[in-house]
Amino acid sequence: MTLTQRDHALAIFQAALTAADPARAVRKHWNINPADYRNIYVVGAGKAGAAMAQAVERKLGKRITAGLINVKYGHTAPLKRIELNECGHPVPDEAGVRGAERIAALASQAGEGDLVLCLISGGASSLLPLPAESLSLAAKQDVTRQLLACGADIHEMNAVRKHLSRIKGGQLAAMAEPARVITLILSDVIGDNLDVIGSGPTAPDASTVEDARAVLAKFGIETDAERFLHETPKVSAAANIIVGSNRQALAAAAKKARSLGYRTLLLASTIEGETRDVARMHAALAREIRQSGNPLNPPACLISGGETTVTLRGPGKGGRNQEFALAAAIDIGGVCGITILSCGTDGTDGPTDAAGGVVNGTTFGDGARKALADNDSYTYLQSRDALVITGPTHTNVMDVHVVLVGPAG
């Protein structure tokens, strides 16, 4: 049986998913010898916490002295030595605070010759809330809400939040001293900056209390919380290791594409912007390859990733990856030999049961433009058998876009 371009696109996406699998990511980057340590404490937070913890238990077994990881409600798994604490996401709650307090206590208890192994994945920022002593979670969240309402950007938000937290901006690592700290990170942010992922609990913080005060002043925010601002560590001996990321997933996808015979370009893992415009640019690249052999001669594969943004215009059902696929389908309508896939690595694109979509020149038809105008990509792609369904993958390294262009028929 001959594999179709669609089969190839799905196989290439599957290679990205495999590379982003939390347990495999932990195993692949494992470089810890338990014999080097007296006690081993496993802490952390994130939606992939359960799968990462399972991989760690398989490696360390009874060598784990104690462990606690904050995870999202329902994101659990059977474990023997590491406790999973379910808490609120995306809105932090008191269960999160109680877990963060216990995690801080574990890190503080570690001493000379001990290891604190920290597991961080998507959602860690919300799942590890620990306001400064005597500052309530509600008061801290109120500052965040005010900043958001004023249009503060993510760097301004973080500058304030880290200095109101007891655990973020490198403070977890500081508590663990003099123990060795190793953090394994599944990155779900553009650029993989260590101080941004999960607000960097074990990464030195470049921002200062002065910066935080300047942000509050800039937006004219007067708050009692200001007196709780305190300095964060500027240096850290912790080893922060990115075990899974969009870029690593794309590299695995590119390897798979090459093995299937495609000339392959990994374009970028940092694609942002309005979904339909990014999709149109990918469709333009596909048409150019078809027409002129630029930037590659067919059979060609372009791979990119990141996280785009949908501006909601209508009441339809969909997600950013399905909208990407639909917008691309319109621009390659009627053109032979092109397949475009866009899928989220978490397997749940928007509020739907699909990971994304996979389209070609025959996907476009009556109703496609209206579906795009209404943000109703799910319904349209479903009618064209163009949805990709994987089920929840329990990982998240953002989205993967695959463009395949065959030789002229």
Add this chain to the structure above:
Amino acid sequence: MTLTQRDHALAIFQAALTAADPARAVRKHWNINPADYRNIYVVGAGKAGAAMAQAVERKLGKRITAGLINVKYGHTAPLKRIELNECGHPVPDEAGVRGAERIAALASQAGEGDLVLCLISGGASSLLPLPAESLSLAAKQDVTRQLLACGADIHEMNAVRKHLSRIKGGQLAAMAEPARVITLILSDVIGDNLDVIGSGPTAPDASTVEDARAVLAKFGIETDAERFLHETPKVSAAANIIVGSNRQALAAAAKKARSLGYRTLLLASTIEGETRDVARMHAALAREIRQSGNPLNPPACLISGGETTVTLRGPGKGGRNQEFALAAAIDIGGVCGITILSCGTDGTDGPTDAAGGVVNGTTFGDGARKALADNDSYTYLQSRDALVITGPTHTNVMDVHVVLVGPAG
């Protein structure tokens, strides 16, 4: 003196401009032996008509029997044998109709053994208005306005317009039979489709009167003009030659970039979409090259082209290329070793005296985000010495984007 990355970006854009020069484009693709023909008639329309006509006069001199080209008011040049007829653009006027009638007469007058040389460039569609016999220009324009108001796309518009015209959709070529017809085209449309550029006066038309009627029915447009719909030629012996296009200009730019030592990818000549999102995608590609060497190791150059769209949000001064440069500048703010240029090949970006902008990591500063929010790219880029000023170039093959990334310093 060492050339900077900015100098390189400007030199690469200049190479694109040179390739798009109308006179040079005509000379480069010249393959006409005047001895083969009895009479030679030169006709055409477009904003580059004057420069193309000058090049043709230099080649054919006194061998030109007669010639007339419709150009935009003020777009003239000294000529000896080809007459330039100034008329309305972008709104067609009666001067355009009178010129088109005389052009039709010249083509009809050509006989066996004669050559009709047709010169088409940007704006030719508006500059060559010739409604069906007894249909007024005003009545024809009224149909166009109604279609626009209903949201008809460009293909639907053209299907109706060509069948209400006496000269478009291959009809100019049909009039010239049995003379030989050669059309030299400077393309200003995405994809360079012969039947789209200037509404294809010498290209066979794939659409039918039935299609035109279906479009009117679809949008519920009832018009007297419907009885003037008539069939267009489905075949043509005319030779349509694209002498200048965005893709050719980008190829020349890529050649220049390689000669300057950059690993170079020509991405696509068909880039459309919302300007700031396309710009952000280019910035993301630049950052990726810097961080991971994908898709190229530095020193690297990415070249793309096409025509993006600005959604107006504020009252500022600018154009799509300046907005591209500003949006890119924000996303590469503070990053060393990246230069991004975006310029229109016509030298006049929006209602400004700049062709576009050229930015690097130092361009971003206070006020940049607000300038982007207000579509005020001209003012901001001017304050940062980041405008590119060429003056009007009298050509148009859409826009050129150049991304340069140097090796780590």
